[in-house]
Amino acid sequence: MIRKITIAIDGYSSTGKSTMAKALAQHLGYLYVDSGAMYRAVTWWAMSRGWVSDDLIDEAALTQNLPDMSLELTTLGDGILEVLVDGARITEAIRSMEVAQRVSQIASIPEVRSFLVAKQQLMGLRKGVVMDGRDIGTVVFPQAELKVFVQADPQVRAQRRYDELTAKGQIVDFQDILSNINDRDYQDTHRSVSPLVQAKDARVLDNTHMGMAEQLALLISWAELAIQGEH
Ligand code: DC
Numbered sequence: 001m002i003r004k005i006t007i008a009i010d011g012y013s014s015t016g017k018s019t020m021a022k023a024l025a026q027h028l029g030y031l032y033v034d035s036g037a038m039y040r041a042v043t044w045w046a047m048s049r050g051w052v053s054d055d056l057i058d059e060a061a062l063t064q065n066l067p068d069m070s071l072e073l074t075t076l077g078d079g080i081l082e083v084l085v086d087g088a089r090i091t092e093a094i095r096s097m098e099v100a101q102r103v104s105q106i107a108s109i110p111e112v113r114s115f116l117v118a119k120q121q122l123m124g125l126r127k128g129v130v131m132d133g134r135d136i137g138t139v140v141f142p143q144a145e146l147k148v149f150v151q152a153d154p155q156v157r158a159q160r161r162y163d164e165l166t167a168k169g170q171i172v173d174f175q176d177i178l179s180n181i182n183d184r185d186y187q188d189t190h191r192s193v194s195p196l197v198q199a200k201d202a203r204v205l206d207n208t209h210m211g212m213a214e215q216l217a218l219l220i221s222w223a224e225l226a227i228q229g230e231h
Helices: 017-028 034-046 059-068 096-106 110-123 136-140 153-166 174-190 212-227
Strands: 004-013 031-034 073-076 081-085 130-134 146-151 203-206
Touching: 004 017, 004 081, 004 110, 004 136, 017 031, 017 130, 017 212, 031 034, 031 073, 031 110, 034 073, 034 081, 034 096, 034 110, 096 110, 096 130, 096 136, 110 136, 130 136, 136 146, 146 212, 153 174, 203 212
Parallel strands: 004 130, 004 146, 031 130, 146 203
Antiparallel strands: 073 081
C-alpha cells in the first residue's frame, strides 16, 4: 500500500499557495486544509461581534469567547472550501479587504494561535493531508515528510491579486493591495509568536516567473519523492 504523508506548504501571502495546495491535494486524493481561512474566519467572527474597531481589538472578549466559537471547514465535491462559523456560511466574506487588513493582528494573538493549531493538528492526525499557511512546517507539523516554502516578488503578487479581485467585479486600488501585501509580509515575519520563517528542511519554490501548471508539476514530483521516502 502506498503510504500517506503530511505536506506543509508555507510562505508569503498571495503567492498562490492555496491554489496549488488544493490542486496537489486533489491530485493525491488527500484532505486539503487552508489554515489562513481559519485565521480569517476568527477575524470575521471578532469583527461581526464588534470586538475589532479602527485601531483597537478587544482581546479579552475575543479570547474569553473563543472556546465557544464553532468553526467548520468542509470541502465540496468540486474542491470548493466552505467556511462556516456558528452555522453561518462566510466563505466569501472572509476574502474581503476589511478582513485582510485585520487578520495579521488577530493571528498574532497567542490564544488564537493555540486554539487554531490544536484544531489543525487534529485534522492532520490520520496523515494524507496538505495544509497551507505560515507555521505549518515549523509549528503545526514539524515532522511533515514534505515542507515547501513559497515566495514571489511582491509586485507580481499584488498584480495577481489585483487581477483576481477585478475579475470578480470588485473595485480595488493596486497600491492598496501592494501595501496590504507588504504590511502582511512585515507582520507575518515580525510577530513574536510563530513568525513566518522557512523551516530548515523546506524546499523553496519561488514562483515569480512560473505558471500554475509548472508549479504543480514540480510539487507533484516532490510529493512523489517524499511518499517514496526519498526527501
Ligand atoms: O493565507 P492567507 O493570506 O489567507 O492568511 C491570512 C492571514 O492569516 C495571514 O495574514 C497570516 C495569517 N496566518 C497565520 O498567521 N498562520 C497561518 N498558519 C495561516 C495564516
